[in-house]
Amino acid sequence: MEPLSYRPANEGDLDFIIRLSMKLFSKYGNYDEIVPNWFLEPGVITVVVTEKTDPLGFAMLAIERGGEPPRGHLLAIGVFPEHQRRGMGSALLGHMEDLARKYGLSEIYLWTAKDNLQALSFFQKGGFKIVGSEKDYYPRGQPALAMYKRIDP
Numbered sequence: 001m002e003p004l005s006y007r008p009a010n011e012g013d014l015d016f017i018i019r020l021s022m023k024l025f026s027k028y029g030n031y032d033e034i035v036p037n038w039f040l041e042p043g044v045i046t047v048v049v050t051e052k053t054d055p056l057g058f059a060m061l062a063i064e065r066g067g068e069p070p071r072g073h074l075l076a077i078g079v080f081p082e083h084q085r086r087g088m089g090s091a092l093l094g095h096m097e098d099l100a101r102k103y104g105l106s107e108i109y110l111w112t113a114k115d116n117l118q119a120l121s122f123f124q125k126g127g128f129k130i131v132g133s134e135k136d137y138y139p140r141g142q143p144a145l146a147m148y149k150r151i152d153p
């Protein structure tokens, strides 16, 4: 793998983010609309990972300072299928954890589909634990699991 770079997404990345969201998440709902709406929300940080200059993945973290402890909600993470299983997702997840630390967050949580064994295995390898579940979580009705990871300072 070539060295990876990470940068905050800008509006020029929206086409790429929508294209990748449709590819990865359309099974669960209208994420080609949901993800760009998240992108525009204040408090959501979107990061694009590039190899050379090509964007190959993105992740979104919502900063939630209201609760105790302050925590981050990893809204989405995805890598183009032809670039998966090369360590890029783990590197991007590690980058998002570093960002969360910089924002003073002490934990990250996320929801992922119960049938998404690839993501479950990925997050478990990344140190996330299953802490809950919800039926009908997704717009298309699939159930989801809640996962959580403590972020050491």
Ligand SMILES: CC(C)(COP(=O)(O)OP(=O)(O)OC[C@H]1O[C@@H](n2cnc3c(N)ncnc32)[C@H](O)[C@@H]1OP(=O)(O)O)[C@@H](O)C(=O)NCCC(=O)NCCS
Pocket: 024, 075, 076, 077, 078, 079, 080, 083, 084, 085, 086, 087, 088, 089, 090, 091, 112, 113, 116, 117, 118, 119, 121, 122, 123, 125
């Ligand atoms: C989840 C995702 C981001 C992982 O990205 P990636 O670049 O493939 O991940 P990595 O190469 O860093 O994999 C790290 C570990 O995760 C696990 N993993 C990743 N893909 C897997 C798969 N298809 N099957 C089983 N385990 C898998 C493995 O333990 C892997 O380590 P290993 O390759 O040493 O065995 C990517 O698969 C993806 O974009 N999936 C579709 C979108 C999605 O489901 N996102 C999560 C919910 S928002």
